[in-house]
Amino acid sequence: MKFAVITFPGSNCDYDCYRAVKDHLKCQVEYIWHREHSLNNCDCVILPGGFSYGDYLRTGAIARFSPIMQQVIDFADKGGPVIGICNGFQILLESGLLPGAMLVNRNLQFICQTVHLKVENNRLPFTNRLTAGQLLRVPIAHKEGNYYADDRTIKELEDNGRVVFRYSDGSGQADEKSNPNGSLNNIAGITNKKGNVLGMMPHPERAMEQLLGSSDGALVFDSIKNFLGAN
Amino acid sequence: MLTAEIHVTLKELVLDPQGTTLKRSMETMGYQGIEEVRMGKFIQVRFDSDDRQAVEKKVDEMCRQILSNPVIEQYSYSLREGR
Structure with missing residues (x-):
């Protein structure tokens, strides 16, 4: 079972992801x-x-045209699991593997804080160790995380369980108040039609151990290992 | 030599928080009668060619492929001679 962390000039969470797989999953x-x-x-x-x-x-926008991205697109087309976190999510949107786009946060600021995420779909390679409705505490750190798509796309995502994570408060309420960046429908993470590509703005790789404030992110990595082990 | 001058802006339907903030700021400064402010990008691309038709085709393709994101943005451009 082998994971690949794609590194672009300017990637800065690559080591966190590497460590999550190597030290936590032992893969x-x-x-x-x-x-x-x-x-x-x-x-x-x-x-x-x-x-x-x-x-x-x-x-x-530019990373999307890196040579390795054609391989990532082919891998995803064949059903391979691909997870894009934060800038990785933005690259997935630009490459067309996921629908929609990111706008500048509603308050125009770079937001760095721990948020609550409500799990909406736990039937994916990335969420099978979670329960529907479960709340996770995971940090966000971005300026362009204000998810936007046209009405038809949002309906398609909502109707087909493709919204995977939603920003919420500590009681699971997803509303304007618990929406940090202005994302439509409090969307924090979505998947493609086949469910093998996940894009999420929050950073599970930064929430791998209690020492860092939360270990909830580890459940996302555990899910992937569980999925790969079963296949 | 031809130079393409390209404008990329958010689609009308998409809220523009930067434009909204600018508008508010200019109103605070005392400017009145501003209906709306929209912010965008201005890109110049110079070509070593005088073939307007070929350059136009290329610019249009560039705009669709990379310079704009059709989900949220629209583009327009004009070509002029020289730098």
Whole structure:
């Protein structure tokens, strides 16, 4: 069972993801530089957070054209699990693997805080160790995390269980008050039609142990290992 | 030589928090009668070609492929001679 962490110039959560897999899951993991043309037979791709290409033009817009991204798209098309976190999510949106786009946060600020996430779909490779309605405490750290899509896309996501995580308060209430960045319907994470690609703005790899404030993020990684082990 | 001048802006339907904040700020400064402020990007691309038709086709493709995100943005451009 091997994980790949794709590294772009400007990625800065790559080591956190690497460590989550190596030290927590005790699985094989390797960095793959964005200029590479092979995923080296990995079983799961992680697109980490950061500021690929300095966020020039739009977040994720330039990384999307890195050579390795064609391999990631082919891997996803064949059903391989791909998780994009924060900037990784933005790259997935730009590459068309997930629908919608990110706007600047409603308050125009870079927001760095721990939020509550409500689990909406626990039937995915990334969420099978969670329960529907469960609340996770995971940090966010972004300026462009204000999820936007047209009405039809939002309906399609909502009607088909493709909203995976929603920003909520400590009691599971997802409303304006518990929405940190202005995302439509408090959307924090979505999946593709087949359910093998997940994009999420919050950072599970930064919530791997109590010492860092929360270990809830470990459940996302546990889920992936569980999924890969069963397949 | 041809230069493309490209404007990329958020679609009308998409809220523009930067534009809204600018509007409020300018109103605080005393400017009246501002209906709306929209912010966007201005991009210049210079070509070593004088073939307007070919350059136009290229610019349009660039705008769709990378310079704008059609989910949230719209673009317009004009071509002019020289730098």
